[in-house]
Each structure stands twice: as C-alpha cells, then as structure tokens.
Amino acid sequence: MKALRLARPGAPAVEPLWMEWLALAGMFAFATWLLGLKGVWQLLLHADPTGITLVIMVVFVAATLWCGMRSRELESQRHALERGEGWAAEYWAALAAKGGDTGAPLDLLVERTHGPHGTAWWVNGIQLKLGLLGKVIGFSVLALQIGEIQNFDPSQSANLLRSLTSGLGVALLTTMVGLVGNILLGLQLTRLDRFADAFVASAQRRALGQGD
Known part of the structure; x- marks a missing residue:
C-alpha cells in the first residue's frame, strides 16, 4: 500500500476541470453583457x-460560483492523487487499516467526492x-383579471389587453428563465459528477494495483 503514495512517472494528464469552468464562466459573462446591451435583462425584470x-437569476449565479x-477543489484532489496525497491517500490508509473490508472506506471517499x-x-x-x-x-393573475371584466368597452381595449398580457408575461418569462437556469446549471453539475466518478475509479484502481 505504501507504493500507492508515490507519484508514477508517465501518469495520465489530469483533466483541466477548473479551466473548463473558467471557459464556461467566460461564455456566461459575455452572454450577460450581450443580453444587457440588448436590454433583455431590463425587459425580464x-x-x-x-x-x-x-x-432565479441570483440562485443561478450563486450556484455557478459554487x-x-x-471544480477547483476536485481538480486539486485529482493532482493530489497522483502525488499519493489528499482524499485518495486517506482512502488507501483506511483500506490498509480495515484489511478486507472495502465498504466503509469507499463510502467515505464517495461522500467526499459526491x-x-x-x-x-x-x-x-x-x-x-x-x-x-x-x-x-x-395564470392566476390572468384569471383574476378576466374574472373582473363585466362589460367590454371597445374604447378601453388597449388597457384591457395590457392588463391581461401582464399576467401571461409573468407566467411565460419565469418559466423560461427557470428552464434555462436549470439546463445550464445541470450541465455544470453533470460534469462535476463525471469527474468525481473518474476520481473514485482511479483511486480504486490504484488500490488494486492496476494503475490508470
């Protein structure tokens, strides 16, 4: 087990997860600037x-920063694995201490990574x-506004249409923003999960003496 803590020459390059996130964040920043230039944010708000x-926007920004x-922490731990340090080293030490019981050490490693x-x-x-x-x-606002209509006055059709479309605008815009935020954040979290899966697999292969 001691040999596991030595970095191996010619080890495979670690995926640049942190740089990938920085590139994605740069794209988000550019899109934010472009949409602001077109007045989209003002329209939405x-x-x-x-x-x-x-x-929804605040939640998305905070979650993206997280x-x-x-991503930086996971990539740092992946580099530490190559040096025989960090979470992987603690996992290997727990394996050595537990003997043939691999369940508990693996559960602890998965908890840290996932x-x-x-x-x-x-x-x-x-x-x-x-x-x-x-x-x-x-849609509730829209229904209430329709329910309040008693007499249709053609001279007030513009004001009536404006009041009706305000509720519809809330319904459609919030749904659209929520869906877009869900998709973009889900993309980031899926990448983190896949990187964490690869980390656990590498740590297990080293423990079995199979390398990467």
Missing part, C-alpha cells in the same frame, strides 16, 4: 413584478420549481 425572475469552487453535489442538484431543481411557481402566479 420589469415584466415580472413578482421578483421571481430575479430570485460549481467553480468545487456528497456536496446532492445539495447542488436540489438547488438546481429549485430553479425549475420557482419558474413553475411564477407560471402559476401569472
């Missing part, structure tokens, strides 16, 4: 008096649920 769209920190992702996936689902909540609120 002004069209949603409930504030749900803003909440993904960046998590555990925090469960909460992040829950947050990702929150974006979608907030979008659906905005949809329900928007």
Whole structure:
C-alpha cells in the first residue's frame, strides 16, 4: 500500500476541470453583457413584478460560483492523487487499516467526492420549481383579471389587453428563465459528477494495483 503514495512517472494528464469552468464562466459573462446591451435583462425584470425572475437569476449565479469552487477543489484532489496525497491517500490508509473490508472506506471517499453535489442538484431543481411557481402566479393573475371584466368597452381595449398580457408575461418569462437556469446549471453539475466518478475509479484502481 505504501507504493500507492508515490507519484508514477508517465501518469495520465489530469483533466483541466477548473479551466473548463473558467471557459464556461467566460461564455456566461459575455452572454450577460450581450443580453444587457440588448436590454433583455431590463425587459425580464420589469415584466415580472413578482421578483421571481430575479430570485432565479441570483440562485443561478450563486450556484455557478459554487460549481467553480468545487471544480477547483476536485481538480486539486485529482493532482493530489497522483502525488499519493489528499482524499485518495486517506482512502488507501483506511483500506490498509480495515484489511478486507472495502465498504466503509469507499463510502467515505464517495461522500467526499459526491456528497456536496446532492445539495447542488436540489438547488438546481429549485430553479425549475420557482419558474413553475411564477407560471402559476401569472395564470392566476390572468384569471383574476378576466374574472373582473363585466362589460367590454371597445374604447378601453388597449388597457384591457395590457392588463391581461401582464399576467401571461409573468407566467411565460419565469418559466423560461427557470428552464434555462436549470439546463445550464445541470450541465455544470453533470460534469462535476463525471469527474468525481473518474476520481473514485482511479483511486480504486490504484488500490488494486492496476494503475490508470
């Protein structure tokens, strides 16, 4: 087991997870600037008096920053594995101490590599649920406005149409923002999960003496 803690010459290159996230964050920053230049953000925020769209955006930005920190930590631990340090070294030491019992050490390693992702996936689902909540609120507002109509006055058709479309706008915009945020954050979390899977597999192969 001691040989496992030595970095092997010619070891495969570690995937640049942190750089991948930086590239993705750069794309997000450019898209944010471009949409702001076109007035899209102002349109979204002004069209949603409930504030749900803003909440979804804040949740997405915070979760994306967390993904960046998590990607850096996972890549750092993958480099540490090549040096025989970090989470992998603790896993190998636990294996040596437990003898033939591999279940508990593996569970601890999986918890470290994948555990925090469960909460992040829950947050990702929150974006979608907030979008659906905005949809329900928007259609509820629309239904209430229709219910208040008693007499149709052609001279007030413009104001009537404006009041009706405000509820529909809330319903559609919040749903769209929630779906987009859910897709983009899910893409990041899937990449983190796959990298964590590869980390656990590499640590297990080293423990079995098979290398990468």
